[in-house]
Amino acid sequence: MTPQPASSIWSAVHEERRALIQDLENLSAAQWQTPSLCPGWDVHDVLAHLVDTAKTTRLGFIRRLLAARMDFDRDNTAGVFRERAQDPQITLAAFRSVQSRKSGPPVPLATRLVEAVVHGEDIRRPLGIVRTYPVAPVLAALQHQLKTSVKIGGGKELVDGLRLVATDGPFELGRGDEVRGSSVALLLTVSGRPVRDDELDGGGSGALLKRCSTS
Known part of the structure; x- marks a missing residue:
């Protein structure tokens, strides 16, 4: 991007x-x-x-x-x-x-x-308030988090060996087992926030959630 x-x-x-x-x-x-x-x-x-x-x-x-x-x-x-x-x-x-x-x-x-x-x-x-976010700013925020170390509030280390794919916008990053989800769900996860079980999919989603829960 x-x-x-x-x-x-x-x-x-x-x-x-x-x-x-x-x-x-x-x-x-x-x-x-x-x-x-x-x-x-x-x-x-x-x-x-x-x-x-x-x-x-x-x-x-x-x-x-x-x-x-x-x-x-x-x-x-x-x-x-x-x-x-x-x-x-x-x-x-x-x-x-x-x-x-x-x-x-x-x-x-x-x-x-x-x-x-x-x-x-x-x-x-x-x-219980739902907002539909414009995708471009959320993807820009996600891109920043994935370049930033966990030590300073990012999520770079959390996605090592994984491939993240946004289902609502043009975003794919990394290599390895795939993690698919909306841009907001991916951003929240790599920012250390919990998401619903149905918000992430793919072979790497379990590994990402586990890493985030112990970081």
């Missing part, structure tokens, strides 16, 4: 933020407390994290990471605490206010696509 230009990436990120805002506008108080796919975080926590990362600047990220003693998890926890209002609707309003921002930490821009889709599903799936 040809790398997407920055303008296309930000356009897709802004659209995903808009779609998520729309999906969350009418949640009940109980739904906001639903455990997300991120261990230890509920739906409200994930939204607060998205507000935090949307506000993050390159210089601010470096300062925060130093304050967190180079511990990414500690920095993320601090960010959630900072942006999680007592009333989820206030957090949602904050997310609405940063919907069109183009700032972010000093990492490859494709990570904004990964965040938008994966965290979107972290929230939607436990709530």
Whole structure:
């Protein structure tokens, strides 16, 4: 796949933020407390994290990471605490206010696509909300994850000796036993998220799921 230009990436990120805002506008108080796919975080926590990362600047990220003693998890926890209002609707309003921002930490821009889709599903799936994503941005996010080490949040090592095939777009990568699935299912799996048993197929799907469960 040809790398997407920055303008296309930000356009897709802004659209995903808009779609998520729309999906969350009418949640009940109980739904906001639903455990997300991120261990230890509920739906409200994930939204607060998205507000935090949307506000993050390159210089601010470096300062925060130093304050967190180079511990990414500690920095993320601090960010959630900072942006999680007592009333989820206030957090949602904050997310609405940063919907069109183009700032972010000093990492490859494709990570904004990964965040938008994966965290979107972290929230939607436990709530039973289904979104049909544009395929191109999801495939760009998947391509990035497969080039990035597990050590820094990617899934490169997880697919060694496997061939991934997206069933909804022009994407094939690797050699070995085949793993077939939608672009979203493949992205979630290599990003360490659980998927339904019927979302992946092929001789290599069992091996990939096993690797992901123990990584």
